[in-house]
Amino acid sequence: MIMSRLARAGRGGPLLLALGLFAALVLPWMIYPPVALDIACWALFAAAVDLLLGFTGLLSFGHAAFWGGSAYCTGLIALHTGLPFPVAIVGGAAFAALLALPIGFLSVRLSGIYFAMVTLAFAQMTYFVANQWRDVTGGENGLQGIPRELFGLDLSDSFSFYYAGLPFVLVGLFVAWRIVRSPFGRVLVSIRANPDRARALGYPVDRYRLLAFVLSAALSGMAGGVFAMGHGFASLEGVYWTTSGQAVMMVILGGIGTLWGGAIGAALVVQLQDFLATAGFAETGIITGSIFIVVVLLFRRGIWGTARHLLASRRKAAAPGEVAAEPRKSVDTPA
Amino acid sequence: MLQQAFNGLVGGAFYALLALGLAVIFGMLGVVNLAHGAFYMLGAFGAFVALDSFGLSFWVALVLVPPLLGLAGVVLERLFIRRLTPLDPLYGFLFTFGLALILQDLVKREYGVSSQPYPRPAELSGTVDLGLFTYPAYQVFVLAVSVLVCVVVWVVLTRTRVGMIVRAATERPELTRALGIDVGRWVTPVFGFGVALAAFAGVLAAPMRAVNPLMGADLIITVFAVVVIGGLGSVFGSVAAGFAVGLVSALGNLYVPALSQTMVFILMAAVLLWRPAGLFGQQEAFR
Numbered sequence: 001m002i003m004s005r006l007a008r009a010g011r012g013g014p015l016l017l018a019l020g021l022f023a024a025l026v027l028p029w030m031i032y033p034p035v036a037l038d039i040a041c042w043a044l045f046a047a048a049v050d051l052l053l054g055f056t057g058l059l060s061f062g063h064a065a066f067w068g069g070s071a072y073c074t075g076l077i078a079l080h081t082g083l084p085f086p087v088a089i090v091g092g093a094a095f096a097a098l099l100a101l102p103i104g105f106l107s108v109r110l111s112g113i114y115f116a117m118v119t120l121a122f123a124q125m126t127y128f129v130a131n132q133w134r135d136v137t138g139g140e141n142g143l144q145g146i147p148r149e150l151f152g153l154d155l156s157d158s159f160s161f162y163y164a165g166l167p168f169v170l171v172g173l174f175v176a177w178r179i180v181r182s183p184f185g186r187v188l189v190s191i192r193a194n195p196d197r198a199r200a201l202g203y204p205v206d207r208y209r210l211l212a213f214v215l216s217a218a219l220s221g222m223a224g225g226v227f228a229m230g231h232g233f234a235s236l237e238g239v240y241w242t243t244s245g246q247a248v249m250m251v252i253l254g255g256i257g258t259l260w261g262g263a264i265g266a267a268l269v270v271q272l273q274d275f276l277a278t279a280g281f282a283e284t285g286i287i288t289g290s291i292f293i294v295v296v297l298l299f300r301r302g303i304w305g306t307a308r309h310l311l312a313s314r315r316k317a318a319a320p321g322e323v324a325a326e327p328r329k330s331v332d333t334p335a
Numbered sequence: 336m337l338q339q340a341f342n343g344l345v346g347g348a349f350y351a352l353l354a355l356g357l358a359v360i361f362g363m364l365g366v367v368n369l370a371h372g373a374f375y376m377l378g379a380f381g382a383f384v385a386l387d388s389f390g391l392s393f394w395v396a397l398v399l400v401p402p403l404l405g406l407a408g409v410v411l412e413r414l415f416i417r418r419l420t421p422l423d424p425l426y427g428f429l430f431t432f433g434l435a436l437i438l439q440d441l442v443k444r445e446y447g448v449s450s451q452p453y454p455r456p457a458e459l460s461g462t463v464d465l466g467l468f469t470y471p472a473y474q475v476f477v478l479a480v481s482v483l484v485c486v487v488v489w490v491v492l493t494r495t496r497v498g499m500i501v502r503a504a505t506e507r508p509e510l511t512r513a514l515g516i517d518v519g520r521w522v523t524p525v526f527g528f529g530v531a532l533a534a535f536a537g538v539l540a541a542p543m544r545a546v547n548p549l550m551g552a553d554l555i556i557t558v559f560a561v562v563v564i565g566g567l568g569s570v571f572g573s574v575a576a577g578f579a580v581g582l583v584s585a586l587g588n589l590y591v592p593a594l595s596q597t598m599v600f601i602l603m604a605a606v607l608l609w610r611p612a613g614l615f616g617q618q619e620a621f622r
Binding site: 113 | 367415418419422423424425426428429430432433434435436437439440441443444552553556557559560562563567593596597600601603604607608611
């Protein structure tokens with residue numbers, strides 16, 4: 001959004017976009033390539049969660065079902081059919097969307113905190129199913145040795161696979177951006193700001209919410225599929241509730257309703273976890289939980305949100321009378 | 336069959352105790368406490384530490400651990416949660432998520448992921464003849480105590496002055512305040528009480544369930560489903576749904592064992608389809 005506003009002001013937008021693309025391209029040179037791919041996947045996952053939280057006003061605490069469910073589906077397609085890996089990833093994303101249909105249909109009947117509870121419960125159900133259905137999911141061992149087939153190309157090296165997986169992430173981010181900027185996205189924002197009013201204006205609110213939920217799930221599924229491909233395995237951890245929480249945490253750390261902020265949150269959290277893991281510190285929850293608490297208590301705007309806020313107030317000081325036209329995010333206002 | 340039903344009721348007792356704490360906290364503070372499972376786990380570990388390090392019996396732990404953890408809850412509410420209650424309830428939810436992660440991993444760091452042994456109290460190690468079948472005495476005790484606690488809380492809520500204030504503050508906080516009642520004064524004790532209830536359930540669970548750092552995390556999400564089934568914001572509904580879900584899952588387990596863990600979520604889906612506000616919830620309480 002900052003990019004769009006800067007673009008409207010005639011500066012910065014293309015520059016930021018170029019900067020972001022450049023960062024995405026050089027990332028595996030800067031850091032360990034598997035970690036770079038993790039960051040890219042989580043960035044898309046966070047953007048998908050933000051599509052719901054920041055632009056539709058629904059906090060899903062159950063997106064692990066789509067990320068992890070797609071990881072299983074992607075892995076199964078690749079393992080059993082030998083099809084090229086892009087087909088497996090698209091298949092996984094389609095599976096996530098399909099799974100989101102009944103879950104979303106039931107969940108959008110509630111909103112606010114109840115929506116969070118119900119999505120969390122459905123994701124837990126997915127977890128239990130994955131845990132019990134050992135013949136298909138491998139239970140606690142997960143699916144291992146998922147091949148990366150692409151017309152005989154050698155993608156076994158994680159450095160080269162980063163560039164094979166990156167297009168999916170970029171396309172996913174572009175789709176999320178297009179959704180937000182589309183008329184459909186504007187309706188979503190109006191539903192977030194005032195659902196009753198949107199309903200009174202004749203928009204079928206629940207149907208819009210459901211569609212946003214399914215789209216968000218499909219993008220999460222794509223991210224989860226690339227992640228599973230990158231690691232060569234799909235595990236129970238992907239469908240566990242802490243995975244949902246981690247995506248939400250990245251969104252808040254980056255800034256709710258900023259779409260790109262999640263990428264910053266993802267980069268920070270993944271890097272931190274990698275650092276802790278190499279340092280031999282297994283109980284990462286102590287650190288990530290503390291960050292979560294501090295951000296929720298003191299830093300609710302997030303990084304991108306704070307930058308945007310500072311920029312907006314500076315511009316306002318420079319040109320009085322020009323007020324930011326963007327609606328404030330409802331999540332930040334006192335109930 | 337009857338024995339299975341009894342198992343279900345005992346399992347339901349834990350759902351009911353946890354759902355009860357969740358419901359009173361949510362009613363009074365508007366916070367859905369994701370760390371509730373962590374407090375349950377801490378209760379069980381409290382009993383374990385009391386026995387292991389201090390040689391205190393189960394009975395002492397049952398009396399001592401819940402108030403101590405309740406006190407910790409009071410401090411927590413005073414220091415942090417207080418700042419979040421005026422905001423969107425989602426922030427309280429996210430805060431307690433972070434808290435659950437911290438508590439869980441702190442315990443994991445100290446004791447590892449394997450389960451700690453905790454013996455049944457000697458007084459209850461036998462079985463009881465219930466006429467149609469014999470049943471472990473400890474399970475009978477758990478069921479009886481849980482029902483007793485739920486009834487006592489119910490009586491306090493409906494028959495005493497304190498209960499009336501809490502219920503009024505839950506349903507119409509503004510109006511209650513306008514009538515000259517200091518609602519804020521009751522917020523902290525209610526939170527502490529809810530935490531103490533979770534810890535109480537944890538101590539009860541120690542002798543019959545595996546005491547490990549993850550024991551609360553999975554349980555609490557199931558309890559969320561129970562609360563949704565019972566009715567959002569309904570104290571009575573939460574307790575009733577707790578026992579009912581325990582019973583139905585146990586019987587379901589008898590006929591379709593594969594569904595033992597997912598049954599509660601299927602029930603939740605059915606309730607959402609039929610009555611989105613839950614069996615005992617008021618329609619106006621949601622949206």
